[in-house]
Amino acid sequence: MFKAIARIVRTPDLLRKIAFTLGIIAVYRMGAFVPSPGVDYPAVQQCLAAGNAQGGLYSFVNMFSGGALLQVSIFALGIMPYITASIIVQLLRVVIPRFEQLHQEGPQGQSTLTQYTRYLTLALALLQATTMASLARTGALLGCQLPLLRNDSILTVLLVVVVLTAGCIIVMWLGERVTENGVGNGMSLLIFASIAAGFPAGLGQVVQTQGWRVFAIVMLIGLLTMLAIVFVEESQRRIPVQYAKRQIGSRTVGGSSTFIPIKVNMANVIPVIFASSVLMLPGILIQFNTPQDGTAPAPWIAWLSRYFGNGDHPVYMAVYFLMIIGFTYFYVSITFNPQEISDNMKSYGGFIPGVRAGRPTERYLQYVISRITLAGALYLGIVAMIPLIAFVVIGASQNFPFGGTSILIMVGVGLQTVKQVNAQMEQRHYEGLLR
Numbered sequence: 001m002f003k004a005i006a007r008i009v010r011t012p013d014l015l016r017k018i019a020f021t022l023g024i025i026a027v028y029r030m031g032a033f034v035p036s037p038g039v040d041y042p043a044v045q046q047c048l049a050a051g052n053a054q055g056g057l058y059s060f061v062n063m064f065s066g067g068a069l070l071q072v073s074i075f076a077l078g079i080m081p082y083i084t085a086s087i088i089v090q091l092l093r094v095v096i097p098r099f100e101q102l103h104q105e106g107p108q109g110q111s112t113l114t115q116y117t118r119y120l121t122l123a124l125a126l127l128q129a130t131t132m133a134s135l136a137r138t139g140a141l142l143g144c145q146l147p148l149l150r151n152d153s154i155l156t157v158l159l160v161v162v163v164l165t166a167g168c169i170i171v172m173w174l175g176e177r178v179t180e181n182g183v184g185n186g187m188s189l190l191i192f193a194s195i196a197a198g199f200p201a202g203l204g205q206v207v208q209t210q211g212w213r214v215f216a217i218v219m220l221i222g223l224l225t226m227l228a229i230v231f232v233e234e235s236q237r238r239i240p241v242q243y244a245k246r247q248i249g250s251r252t253v254g255g256s257s258t259f260i261p262i263k264v265n266m267a268n269v270i271p272v273i274f275a276s277s278v279l280m281l282p283g284i285l286i287q288f289n290t291p292q293d294g295t296a297p298a299p300w301i302a303w304l305s306r307y308f309g310n311g312d313h314p315v316y317m318a319v320y321f322l323m324i325i326g327f328t329y330f331y332v333s334i335t336f337n338p339q340e341i342s343d344n345m346k347s348y349g350g351f352i353p354g355v356r357a358g359r360p361t362e363r364y365l366q367y368v369i370s371r372i373t374l375a376g377a378l379y380l381g382i383v384a385m386i387p388l389i390a391f392v393v394i395g396a397s398q399n400f401p402f403g404g405t406s407i408l409i410m411v412g413v414g415l416q417t418v419k420q421v422n423a424q425m426e427q428r429h430y431e432g433l434l435r
Contacts, residue, residue, distance in 0.1 A: 007425060014183075014424050021182035024174050025193045031075040031170070032197075036163045038156040039072045039136065040148055047144035072136065072148060074167040077128055079190055082172050084277075085120035087270065089113055094334045121172055122165070129164035133157045183424075184417035192413040195406045222407070225386065229411045232379050237262045237372055239365070244349045262369060265376040266336060269408045271327035272384045275320055276405060282308035317388050321381045328377035329370075338365035383408060 008014055035041045093099040099116075102109035135141035136148040137157055149156050171190065178186030207215045238259040282304045297305070307315045342362040344350075351357045355364045384405065 008421075011425065011428055014421070014428070017181065017183045017424075018421075021178050021184065021189065024178050024182065024186070025189065028075065028171065028174055028190055029193060029197065031167065032073050032194075033071060034074050036072055036074050036076065036160055036167075038149055038159045038163075040150050043146050043148050044072050047141075047146055047148070072132075072141070074163055075171055076132065077125055077164055077168040077171075078194060079171055079175065079187060081124040081128060081168050082117070082121045082175070082187060083191075083273070084124055085117045087273070088120060089117050091334065118172065122169065125165045125168035126161070129161045129168070132164060133160040136160065184413070184420050188409075188413045189417065191409055195410055198406075221386075225383065225407060226411055229383065229408060230415065232264050232376075233412060233415060235264045237264070237368065239368065240353055241345060241350050242353055244351070260341065260365075262336075262372055263376075264372055265379060266369075266373065267328045267331040267376065267380070268412060269380075269405055270331050271324045271377070271380055272405045272408065274327040274331075275323040275384070278323060279308065279316070279320060312388065317385060320388070321385060324381045324384055325377040328380055329373055332369065332373045332376075336369055338362045338369065341365060380408075 008018065035044070089099070093103055099113065102112050132141060133149075134157070137152050138147070141148055149160065172187075175186035175190050178184070178189055180186075182189075203215070203218070206218050238261055241258050241260055243256050243258070286301060286305050286309060296302075307313050308319075310316075339362050342358065342365065345352075345361065346357045352361055352364060355361050386407075
């Protein structure tokens with residue numbers, strides 16, 4: 001390990017990229033603690049001390065902002081608008097043929113889709129900032145019924161909206177700079193930093209509420225979970241492909257063997273984000289429709305509060321698990337096209353041994369992907385259920401660090417970043433970061 005670090009230090013270009021990446025992450029983390037102008041910071045701290053904003057609706061969004069949401073800082077929106085915009089643009093490829101054409105045009109088309117993603121990010125950030133400013137104005141943002149703005153004038157509200165929207169755009173710009181000039185994917189690394197920032201608090205809460213014995217059990221579970229995630233994320237089914245020999249002029253080309261790698265978890269963490277986002281809607285409805293004068297809520301609000309209010313009810317867990325499985329199949333179906341792969345193989349003279357080219361190859365690929373997707377969907381559902389089970393069994397916070405979206409993102413981003421560093425070192429030293 002020390003030899004690998006020494007090789008990084010002896011590589012000025014790689015060292016400069018790593019230093020640039022760490023500097024951007026430091027700027028992002030500092031911005032998470034800078035209060036937005038117009039916000040009454042003592043009132044925010046008073047609401048946080050009351051603990052009404054922990055869990056439920058806020059836990060998921062606050063995790064992606066690295067705690068900036070509950071601080072109502074300039075980066076309170078974090079990276080979530082960009083993530084949502086990216087997912088929407090990707091899904092629109094199925095609905096809008098023009099988006100699919102741009103995706104197939106290569107770098108030029110990808111740059112156009114990226115520009116559309118930026119515009120959509122701006123619109124979503126403006127919408128979310130307006131919602132946050134309105135909730136802060138009425139005192140409903142952090143659930144303590146205490147106004148979080150210094151005054152309720154329209155200028156103050158507009159100032160908060162502009163600052164929060166600008167903060168989201170700056171976060172997007174920082175992520176793009178890391179992607180171009182640093183190491184790894186910038187957006188993913190910013191999410192990694194946001195989630196990692198909450199780990200000490202999550203582990204400290206386990207120690208304070210459950211003691212060191214439970215803490216040791218949690219650490220053991222976390223280690224086993226990370227090992228399992230690394231194993232599954234690196235697992236793949238390799239479908240052999242043979243290319244026939246062809247005579248082009250006086251040259252003979254082809255005759256090579258390769259394979260189609262199909263990952264067990266082709267959907268990555270997207271289905272978990274989908275399911276978590278959808279299950280946030282009941283929390284929003286409960287928050288906006290619960291009477292503040294102490295009177296009994298409407299029957300349908302009481303029903304939502306009972307089954308979907310805290311996330312510890314078996315109905316909530318079952319719906320969450322089934323939604324992850326369904327979203328996994330949906331996402332894989334729009335990202336993996338057996339017909340396109342079959343046509344490309346046929347045009348270049350490739351075939352799967354024992355399977356005829358054309359329609360039989362397409363059916364075979366569909367057969368394989370449907371069964372591998374089942375294993376990947378069950379894996380995602382089980383990992384995503386770990387925080388909910390821990391919340392019920394040991395009384396841990398729903399921000400339980402080892403499980404769910406957080407650990408999936410951290411391990412996935414960590415693996416990708418290490419691979420990129422390893423590839424850059426092999427280009428310069430013919431020896432990678434890991435042996």
